[in-house]
Amino acid sequence: MTVTEATGTAQAVALPEIADPSRVAPRDARQLSKLFFDRLAVLEEGTHEYQDARSTLIEMNMSLVRFAAGRFRSRGPEEMQDIVQVGMIGLIKAIDRFELTREVEFTTFAVPYIVGEIKRFFRDTSWAVHVPRRLQEARIHLAKATEELRTRTGRTPTVKELAVLMCLSEEEVNEARLASNGYSSSSLDATINSGDEGESVLADYIGSDDHALELVEDFHALAPMIAGLDERERRIIHMRFVDELTQAQIGEHLGVSQMHVSRLLNRTLAKLRTGMLTTR
Incomplete structure (x- = not known):
């Protein structure tokens, strides 16, 4: 490997040719990544050489995305494709923000970025609210008890009636009812009748963080x-x-x-x- 003088005191290492960066073993990728980050430090952003080195870094470290995505394998094959794509965004952010002066391994720096991006994806795209298994089961029993009492009485049952049938306290019935809200959602574009003011959408009544x-x-x-x-x-x-x-x-x-x-x-x-x- 040759070394050429780049500026007065700085030196740039000539990068090795890598036929298929995506096939580089993780152990080799760790060592090669240091060379490529060294080179990025002396290249001007936006140049062809800079983009080539950055692209190679991304492909070499795709194994980090697969490793992080493996934590969510229970989501199913179709959703895993989305998870990997989102994880790639985290990898790119990590590469653009990493500096060798941090004196930490790139893998240590990048994995939290990748996992964080995946978790952000779940937060922004999930409609259902996660509830404890105890409340998930209570919700099922509540639905059955409500239907049974409605059939018997011809009206919507009271909390007290449900509590007696389910052998629960009224507080537990109310908790199960509240948990039921986590299983359905309404679109922010859902139409709401505002009386004299006509129709509006749900989003008009929801504040947003600045x-x-x-x-x-x-x-x-x-x-x-x-x-x-x-x-x-x-x-x-x-x-x-x-x-x-x-x-x-x-x-x-x-x-x-x-x-x-x-x-x-x-x-x-x-x-x-x-x-x-x-x-x-």
Whole structure:
């Protein structure tokens, strides 16, 4: 394997040719991933070489997605396809956010991202609410008892009548009724008759979280830290995250190499990250 000088003090390792990255064994993938992350650190984002190295990293580490998805194999083959696809999103996020300076194995860093993405998928797409098995069984008994009493009396039974027939307390009957709500759902587009105001949809009556509000505290904590940076550090942060310039473009503005910009940026972000952690 050859080594070529990339900039004044930085060196870039010539990457090995891999015919089929998806067939690389997990043990080999761990070692090769380090080389590819080293190369990404010296390549400009958006270039053909950068995209090739990133794509190879994704394919080499697909085994991590299969490993994480294996925890959910009971979901069935059709849903497993969706789980793997969602897990790939987590893998890509992990690759884009991983830095060798973290001094942790990429596998250790990536698996929580993959599992988290899969769990988020379940949270966002599941309609039924999970309830304890005890309440699942109580719901079945409740449905049978309700139907039996309705047939006998010709009306909807009271909680007290259900409690006597089911040999449960009234509190337990109410708990079973509440659990029954977890087995059905209504569309947010479901039409609701609002009387004189005409028809509206269920979504009109449901509030939503304003995720931007969660950032307010972080913004207040971060502002004095940014103010405490020197002028060049503030300028780099502004060009990278406000003007959205690449590291190479920032280097042209400052008259330094891309690698030097990368080091300055990493050092500044580490300083801000440390400051944010100490304020929590």
